[in-house]
Amino acid sequence: MSGHVSQDLSYCSPEQGTGETSPLPLVEELVPCPDLEQLLQTFAGEEGLLVLDSARHAESLGRYSYLMFNPLKRFQIQQAQFGTDPFEAIRQLHQRLQRPSLPELPPFQGGFAGLLSYELGRSWEEFPRAPHDEFGLPDLAVGFYDWVITWDHQQHRAWLIVHGFDSSLESQSTDLAAQRLCAIKQRIESGVPQQRSSVVLQSPLEKQLDLSALSASHAVEGLPGILSNFSKDQFLRQIERIIEYIYAGDIFQANFSQRLLSPVTMSPAELYLNLRSRNPAPFAGYFAWDDWAVLSASPERFLNVSGSEVETRPIKGTRRRKTVPEADLLTRDELRESKKDQAENVMIVDLLRNDLSRVCEPGSIRVPHLCEVETYETVQHLVSEVRGNLRPEHTVWDLLSSSFPGGSITGAPKVRAMEIIAELEPTVRGPYCGSLFYAGLNGEFDSNILIRTFTVRKGWIQFPVGGGIVAQSQPRLEYEETLHKAAGMIAALET
Structure with missing residues (x-):
């Protein structure tokens, strides 16, 4: 755990700010409203850059977006240990630093944000860790962000909110807040990227992990340049084993995935913008930390907390879009009427009702x-x-x-499903099926499920794809569904 104050944000004098009499946090509307894609490119070299991106603005779920970087304090856990509280230090700080919400602004106004990888779930449930972890991302990487740029896409407005905490998080200063506000505004207005030596932005081909270091690398038929950690026959056999577990009474459903890999040919920021344009999603995100990056076009909310109300939105059941409108409507109707998909979805709804009931008011679910x-x-x-x-x-x-990890990407019963996943998937999931989240000082919380997600490290892009397996599953159709889910992501890899 370490504090970090960016020197890049300290070149404005206090006189350029608002003075000691201004209340904290400082808030300034950004006029004209800045373009999120342009700011991502401007700040792409910054440490801890996190964009929580409602890229699908027309949706009721896609109202707010956030951009922040250079966290004042970092929290990292490389491998979670059963029986420990990974949130202990964050929990204590969060309680001490609570602040009232600023009215009529987007809900996240500064605080804690970052990544929870799938294997963080081993803190609470004693399931095995998959044997291979070639890319070695942490199970938890969270920053305390003193400032944030917030967008309200319905109003077409944006604000810069700065709290002015010092690096110890023991005190706030109006002068410090004013300096940061001024510096960030100057960077926004200049549009000049900061030149940094971040490994994330170096040519990944120079440091590419050798194929021999991968747990497995099978070519995927029909997808040139894409590798999987399963051959097709191996993947089908593992699905058959899951179905055997279902008939043996171990589980009702398990989410099973294959990890796809592609060599990196562009920067993470360029790749994210490609992904964003091809797959706009309400819970998208970009997170660059040390020498790796996570890029997501997730359509799925995990948990949201506003006041005391909790919401989760599981996805179970997927069909590929059709180019002919009539066929697309028929596909929609077929999905809506599918007994198999309904059964999968309802199983996960029941699991999540149980997870929420542990901490929610009786009768409120x-x-x-x-x-x-x-x-x-x-x-x-x-x-x-x-x-x-x-x-x-x-x-x-x-x-x-x-509740973590989410029931929609584990199975039911949850713990046994996670044990079977660890047995049958040879590599850790890492960020995939984990979550990007924020936890504001005002108590507001939101998070996604990291599906449709790229992870970039050591010269490779990894993007697992999977689906729910139930007794009625047909292995070949399940395999094809994973490739359908990958299609939009593979399109983003094209330069």
Whole structure:
């Protein structure tokens, strides 16, 4: 854990700010409203750059976006250990630094944000870790962000919010806040990228992990240049084994994935902008930390907390979009009426109701929406919504501890499904099926499920794809579904 104050944000004098009489945090509307894509390119070299991106603005779920970098304090756990609280230090700071919400601004106004990898779930459940971890990303990488640029896409407005904490997080200063606000505004207005030596931005081909170091590297038929950690026959056999576990009574459902790999041919920022344009999604994100980056076009919310109300929106059931409108409508109707997909979805809804009931008020759990079709650029999804009210004695960290990783990407029963996943998937999932999140000083919380996600490190882009396996699953169709899900992502790899 270390504090870090960027020297890049300290070249404005206090006189250029607002003076000691201004209340904290400082808030300034950015006029004209800056373009998020342009700012991502401007700040692409900055440490800890995090963009929580509602790239699908027209949707009710896609109202707000956020950009921040250079966290004042970093928290990192390389490998989670069962029986430990990975949030202990964050939890204590979060409680001490609580601030009231600023009215009429987007809900995240500064605080904690970052990555929770899938294997962080081993903190609470004793399941094995997959044997291979060639890329070695941490299970937790979280920053305390003193400032944030926030967008309200419905109003077409943006604000810069700066709290002015010192590096120890013990005190706030109006002068410090004013210096940071001035410096960030100058960078926005100049549009000049900061030249940094971040490994993320160096040519990844210079440091590419050798093929011999990978757990497995099988060519994927019909996808030149793409490698998988399974051959097709191996993948089909593992699905058959899951179905055997289902008939043996171990589980009802398990989410199973294959990891696809491609050599890096562009910077993470360029790749994210490609992904964003081809697969706009309400819970997208970009996170660059040390020498790796996570880029996501996720359509799925994991957990949201506003006041005491908790919401989760599991996705189970997917169909590929059709180019002919009539055929696309028929596909939507077929997905809506599919008994198999409905059964998968309802199983996960029941699992999430159970997870939420651990920390929510008795009788408050409800399902306002069940098995509704949502349409995206390349696929259609079957989505449900579960809500509850957090008990006063519990925090968002308790909610995460009771629910992570999300039920939609594990299976049911959850712990046994995770044991089977670790047995049958040869490599750790890492960020895939984990979460990008924020936890504001005002108590607001939101997070995604990291599907449709690239991870960039050691010269490779990895992007696992998977789906839910139930008793009625047909292995070949499940294999084809993973490739359908990958299609939009593979298109983003094209230079």
